[in-house]
Amino acid sequence: MLLIALMASALTLATQPPATLSLIPKPVSVTQASGVFVLDERTVIGTDATSRPAAALLSGWLKVTTGRETKLAGKGSISLKVNPSLTKLGNEGYTLEVSPKGVSLSAPKYAGIINGLQTFRQLWPTGHASKLTVPAVKIEDQPTFAWRGMMLDVSRYFMDKDYVLHFLDIMAAHKLNVLHLHLIDDQGWRLEIKKYPKLTEIGGFRGEGTAREGGFYTQADIKEMVAYAAARNITIVPEIELPAHTLSAVAAYPWLACTGKEHKMPTVHFISDDLYCAGKPTTWAFLKDVLEELCALFPSQYIHIGGDEAKYTKWKACTDCQKKKAELGLADEKALQGWMTREVEAILAKKGRRILGWDEILRCGVSPTAGIMPWADPKAAGDAARSGNPVMMALTDHCYFDFPESKLRGELTGAGWRPPVTLQAAYNWNPVPVGLTPVQQKNILGVQGCLWTDMFLHKPEIKKTPGPALYCDYFLLPRAAALAEVAWTPQAQRSFSDFTERMAHQYVRYSDAGWNFRLPLPEVTRNGDTVTATCPIEGGTVRYTTDGTDPTASSPELKGALTVTRFEDFKAITLAPDGKRTSLIFETLTPTNQYKQFGTKLGEWKSGKVGDRKPIPVEFDATGLISGNGTYQITFIYTGGRERLDIDNVEVFRNAESTPLATDTHHGFTGGAKKDNVYTLKISGYETGARFTVRAHIYGDEGSDSNGIVLIKKVG
Ligand code: ACM
Numbered sequence: 001m002l003l004i005a006l007m008a009s010a011l012t013l014a015t016q017p018p019a020t021l022s023l024i025p026k027p028v029s030v031t032q033a034s035g036v037f038v039l040d041e042r043t044v045i046g047t048d049a050t051s052r053p054a055a056a057l058l059s060g061w062l063k064v065t066t067g068r069e070t071k072l073a074g075k076g077s078i079s080l081k082v083n084p085s086l087t088k089l090g091n092e093g094y095t096l097e098v099s100p101k102g103v104s105l106s107a108p109k110y111a112g113i114i115n116g117l118q119t120f121r122q123l124w125p126t127g128h129a130s131k132l133t134v135p136a137v138k139i140e141d142q143p144t145f146a147w148r149g150m151m152l153d154v155s156r157y158f159m160d161k162d163y164v165l166h167f168l169d170i171m172a173a174h175k176l177n178v179l180h181l182h183l184i185d186d187q188g189w190r191l192e193i194k195k196y197p198k199l200t201e202i203g204g205f206r207g208e209g210t211a212r213e214g215g216f217y218t219q220a221d222i223k224e225m226v227a228y229a230a231a232r233n234i235t236i237v238p239e240i241e242l243p244a245h246t247l248s249a250v251a252a253y254p255w256l257a258c259t260g261k262e263h264k265m266p267t268v269h270f271i272s273d274d275l276y277c278a279g280k281p282t283t284w285a286f287l288k289d290v291l292e293e294l295c296a297l298f299p300s301q302y303i304h305i306g307g308d309e310a311k312y313t314k315w316k317a318c319t320d321c322q323k324k325k326a327e328l329g330l331a332d333e334k335a336l337q338g339w340m341t342r343e344v345e346a347i348l349a350k351k352g353r354r355i356l357g358w359d360e361i362l363r364c365g366v367s368p369t370a371g372i373m374p375w376a377d378p379k380a381a382g383d384a385a386r387s388g389n390p391v392m393m394a395l396t397d398h399c400y401f402d403f404p405e406s407k408l409r410g411e412l413t414g415a416g417w418r419p420p421v422t423l424q425a426a427y428n429w430n431p432v433p434v435g436l437t438p439v440q441q442k443n444i445l446g447v448q449g450c451l452w453t454d455m456f457l458h459k460p461e462i463k464k465t466p467g468p469a470l471y472c473d474y475f476l477l478p479r480a481a482a483l484a485e486v487a488w489t490p491q492a493q494r495s496f497s498d499f500t501e502r503m504a505h506q507y508v509r510y511s512d513a514g515w516n517f518r519l520p521l522p523e524v525t526r527n528g529d530t531v532t533a534t535c536p537i538e539g540g541t542v543r544y545t546t547d548g549t550d551p552t553a554s555s556p557e558l559k560g561a562l563t564v565t566r567f568e569d570f571k572a573i574t575l576a577p578d579g580k581r582t583s584l585i586f587e588t589l590t591p592t593n594q595y596k597q598f599g600t601k602l603g604e605w606k607s608g609k610v611g612d613r614k615p616i617p618v619e620f621d622a623t624g625l626i627s628g629n630g631t632y633q634i635t636f637i638y639t640g641g642r643e644r645l646d647i648d649n650v651e652v653f654r655n656a657e658s659t660p661l662a663t664d665t666h667h668g669f670t671g672g673a674k675k676d677n678v679y680t681l682k683i684s685g686y687e688t689g690a691r692f693t694v695r696a697h698i699y700g701d702e703g704s705d706s707n708g709i710v711l712i713k714k715v716g
C-alpha cells in the first residue's frame with residue numbers, strides 16, 4: 001500500500017512539467033504550445049549517422065534519469081537529424097520541436113544537435129522518474145558568439161583527467177564550447193612531451209617528502225579528453241606559455257633560459273623572470289619540437305601562446321638576446337617579444353594553426369591574424385578589433401572566477417587583487433566594446449571565463465579533502481551560467497532579474513547533477529520593522545534568527561512577513577530543498593560595517609592566539625586590500641577579552657620575500673582605552689597578481705585573552 005502511494009507520488013512528480021521553462025542560456029526564440037510529450041519505456045531515439053554520438057549521450061542521460069535503457073534506431077519518437085540546408089541557423093544553431101507526438105531536433109551541423117539536446121534536457125522535470133513529461137514547445141536558437149570559453153589553470157594546481165571530464169560536462173550543459181587548458185606555468189608543466197621527458201618528470205611535480213604534489217596528462221589522457229570534448233561540441237585549446245611563466249620548463253632544462261642556472265620547482269606563487277632565451281637557437285629547436293607534439297594532440301584551430309607578464313630583466317642582461325635584438329634592429333625587449341610571437345605564429349601557420357595570446361601580445365607587435373585575449377587591459381579589446389584581430393574577451397572584472405563572489409563572512413576566496421566578481425558582474429556587461437563599426441564588431445569572437453589556481457598554493461583549505469575540484473565547481477557555478485548567457489543570448493534579450501528567476505530552477509538541476517555550487521543568499525527586503533525574504537532556489541526555504549546568532553538548517557522558516565524589533569539582530573540563510581546545503585549568512589551588523597570608517601576588515605585576533613606579555617608575529621592576508629602603491633592605515637580595534645592588545649611593529653611583505661616592503665615600528669595599544677593604535681605604511685612595490693601579507697607583532701599586556709579586528713584603509 002505504502003509502495004503504491006510512493007509510486008503514485010513519483011508518477012505525479014514526473015508528469016508535472018515545469019511551471020516556466022527556465023532555460024539557461026536563454027534561447028533566441030521560444031514558442032510554447034499546448035500538450036506534453038511523454039517520454040517512457042516505449043520511446044526510441046531515432047538518429048542519423050552524424051548525430052549518433054549525440055544520441056548516445058542522450059541515452060546515457062536517460063539511463064541516469066529514468067534508470068532505463070532507451071533504444072537507438074534509424075527512426076524514433078525522438079528524432080535527431082542533421083540537415084545541411086538549414087544554413088540560416090549558422091554553425092551551431094538548431095530547431096527543436098516538442099509535441100505530444102514526438103520530439104524533432106534538426107540542425108545544420110553536429111554542434112547544433114548537441115546544443116539542441118542540452119535545451120531538450122532542460123525541458124525535463126528535475127529529479128529522477130521512469131516517465132518524463134516534456135512541455136510542447138518550438139525553439140529556434142543559435143549563439144551570439146562563436147567563442148564561448150572557460151579556462152582552467154591545471155598548471156598551478158593539477159586536476160586529474162577525471163576532473164577535466166567533469167568540467168567538460170559542466171561546460172557542455174551551459175553550451176560553452178571552448179576549454180582553454182592552461183597547461184604550463186612557472187609552477188607546473190602538465191603535458192607529456194615524449195622528446196623532453198624531464199618537462200613532466202621534473203616540471204610536473206613540486207615540493208619534498210609528504211608535501212610533494214603534482215601530476216601531468218599523458219598523451220593518451222589528452223586524446224581521451226579531446227575526444228570526450230568533441231562529442232560535446234567542445235574544442236580544447238591548449239596554452240603553451242611563452243616567453244614568461246615557464247619556470248617549470250626551465251627547472252627541467254636550464255638551457256632554455258638566458259643564464260642556464262639551475263632552478264628548483266617553485267612551491268609558492270610568483271612570476272619568474274627566467275624567460276625562454278629569445279636569442280639561443282636551442283630555444284627555437286625546443287619550441288618547434290614541443291609545438292609539433294602539441295599540434296598532433298590538439299586539433300584546435302587556435303593554439304594559445306600566453307605572452308602575459310614578461311619581465312625582461314634577464315633578457316636585458318643576456319648577450320644572446322641582446323645580439324638578436326641588435327641583429328633584427330629592434331628598439332627594445334618588448335619588440336623582441338613581438339618578434340618571438342610572430343616567429344611562433346609562423347611555425348604554427350605552417351601547420352594550419354593560428355595563435356591566440358593574452359592582451360600583452362598586442363602591445364608587443366602582432367600580425368592581424370593573431371587572436372587577442374584581453375584580461376587586464378579593456379582598451380586592448382577595441383584596439384585589437386580595430387586592427388582586424390580576432391578578440392576573445394576574458395576581462396578580469398567579469399570573467400575571473402577564481403575571484404570570490406562576495407566579501408561576505410565565510411566566502412571562499414581565491415585571487416583578491418581586484419574586487420569580487422559577483423554573479424551580477426559576471427552577467428551585466430557587453431563584450432562588444434563601444435565605438436566599433438559593424439565590421440569591427442564582428443572581430444569580437446566571444447567571451448571566456450577563467451579559473452586560475454595560483455592562490456591554491458597558499459590556501460590549505462582549498463587543498464584539503466574533498467579536494468580542489470569541489471572548490472572549482474563552487475567558483476564556477478553559478479557564474480558559468482552568467483557567462484553562458486553573455487555568450488549565447490543576444491544582448492537585447494538579456495536581463496539580470498529574468499536570469500535570476502530562471503536560475504531558481506537551474507540550481508535544482510545543479511543539485512540533481514551532484515555539482516557543488518554557490519547557493520545565493522535570500523533576497524531580504526525591509527519595510528520599517530517588517531522583513532520579507534525571497535528564496536533564490538526552487539523548493540528551498542529561508543531560515544532565520546532574530547537574536548544575533550547564526551541561523552542553521554534547523555532555524556525557523558521565514559514565511560511571509562516577519563516583525564523584527566532589532567533589524568541588526570536579524571540573520572537569514574537559504575536552505576536548499578535537500579535540507580543540507582545552505583548559503584552564506586545575510587546579516588547587517590558586523591564588526592566590519594560597525595567600524596567601516598577605519599576601512600575594510602583585514603583580519604582579527606583571537607584569545608590565546610596573541611603573545612602572552614611578549615610580542616609574537618601574527619599574519620594577515622592583505623592581497624586585494626593592498627590594491628596599488630600608496631599609503632595605507634592599519635587600525636587595531638579591541639572587541640573583547642580580559643586583556644588589551646599591545647602592538648609593537650607592523651610590516652607589509654610581498655609574496656614570499658623576506659624583506660618587508662614597508663614597516664611602522666611604534667608601540668600602540670587598544671582596549672578599554674587606546675593609544676597610537678593606527679599604523680601607517682607607504683607601499684611603493686605593488687605588483688599585479690602579487691600576494692601581500694601584513695605581519696604584526698602583538699601581545700596581551702597581562703596574558704593572551706584578547707580579541708579584536710584589524711582594518712585597512714588606503715589614505716593616499
Ligand atoms: C593573466 O591573468 N596573467 C592572464
Ligand code: ZN
Nearest residue numbers: 258277318321
Ligand atoms: Zn637570452
